[in-house]
Amino acid sequence: MPSLDIMGVGKNFGSIHALKDITLNVDTPQCIGILGPNGAGKTTLLKIITNILKPSEGKILVNGINVNQNPTRALEKMGALVEQPEFYPYLTGRETMKFVARIKGMSLSRSYEEIEKLAKITGITEYLERRTGEYSRGMKQRLELAVSMIGDPEIIVLDEPTFGLDPRGMKEMRDILISLNEEKRRIILFSTHLISEAREVCDRVIIVDKGEIKFNEEISDLRGNKIRVKGNFKHLAKIDGAKEITTRGNEITVEMNPGATRNSILKELMEGGVEIDTVEGMDRMEEVYLSLVQ
Numbered sequence: 001m002p003s004l005d006i007m008g009v010g011k012n013f014g015s016i017h018a019l020k021d022i023t024l025n026v027d028t029p030q031c032i033g034i035l036g037p038n039g040a041g042k043t044t045l046l047k048i049i050t051n052i053l054k055p056s057e058g059k060i061l062v063n064g065i066n067v068n069q070n071p072t073r074a075l076e077k078m079g080a081l082v083e084q085p086e087f088y089p090y091l092t093g094r095e096t097m098k099f100v101a102r103i104k105g106m107s108l109s110r111s112y113e114e115i116e117k118l119a120k121i122t123g124i125t126e127y128l129e130r131r132t133g134e135y136s137r138g139m140k141q142r143l144e145l146a147v148s149m150i151g152d153p154e155i156i157v158l159d160e161p162t163f164g165l166d167p168r169g170m171k172e173m174r175d176i177l178i179s180l181n182e183e184k185r186r187i188i189l190f191s192t193h194l195i196s197e198a199r200e201v202c203d204r205v206i207i208v209d210k211g212e213i214k215f216n217e218e219i220s221d222l223r224g225n226k227i228r229v230k231g232n233f234k235h236l237a238k239i240d241g242a243k244e245i246t247t248r249g250n251e252i253t254v255e256m257n258p259g260a261t262r263n264s265i266l267k268e269l270m271e272g273g274v275e276i277d278t279v280e281g282m283d284r285m286e287e288v289y290l291s292l293v294q
């Protein structure tokens with residue numbers, strides 16, 4: 001079983017405290033999303049995990065091995081896409097993968113099988129014979145993922161794998177991550193700005209802001225306890241199922257009492273004379289994230 005231990009990691013760039021005492025222990029295969037606004041510290045954390053940067057404090061253990069002290073052994077079973085690699089533009093996708101497979105010490109016959117398998121998983125089989133200099137951003141991103149997976153890593157670390165892709169490309173990349181995660185053989189850690197993406201792909205979500213973990217929960221534990229309604233109303237009657245109600249313009253946010261349901265709240269609002277236009281559910285992850293972004 002792969003394991004990743006982030007133990008009290010801090011990172012200072014001069015007077016900037018990019019990370020402060022980050023601790024996280026993962027010892028079962030799962031997908032973890034790191035969500036956070038610009039400058040939160042996501043990339044810095046992923047760079048420390050992959051030994052591109054040294055922590056100012058704390059340590060990272062991969063399968064119990066200290067990344068900083070023994071990087072070769074610790075990172076043997078890790079595949080990462082953290083700094084955008086520049087491929088040699090005159091090599092084809094296949095040659096690029098073969099090159100990396102050879103560096104990783106793989107035999108030619110094994111590398112051939114590995115390339116075919118990974119090209120299929122990441123959907124690049126049809127571009128394998130083209131020079132990477134001619135690849136679109138989406139093709140490059142898939143090739144990068146395929147390259148990071150050479151050697152069947154137990155831990156995969158990806159910095160914003162869907163960044164810069166069009167909606168279809170984003171969906172396809174998410175589907176690849178979902179299917180990799182379904183095998184439940186690896187720890188997949190990736191950063192994103194998108195709540196919806198984290199919710200769709202991950203088992204656990206961590207929200208980082210100003211270098212600190214502000215939220216760390218399993219997706220399955222998140223229960224929506226707020227709903228937001230937009231509509232017309234003159235004044236609000238008492239809502240039995242509401243713990244707290246706030247209004248802003250034509251927007252009503254209701255925090256529900258434990259026994260209440262979305263439907264019971266909506267019924268009460270309508271009976272109280274609210275003409276409802278739209279309804280949104282909010283969960284705690286969304287609340288924390290939106291409060292940080294705002």
Ligand SMILES: Nc1ncnc2c1ncn2[C@@H]1O[C@H](COP(=O)(O)OP(=O)(O)OP(=O)(O)O)[C@@H](O)[C@H]1O
Pocket residue numbers: 013016017018036037038039040041042043044045
């Ligand atoms: N090499 C560096 N030198 C100085 N400051 C840095 C360096 N790298 C990052 N920082 C600072 O550390 C903080 C965290 O940056 P980081 O790139 O980790 O954030 P992020 O969450 O990945 O942001 P984004 O979503 O914008 O990519 C920021 O204040 C950033 O300016």
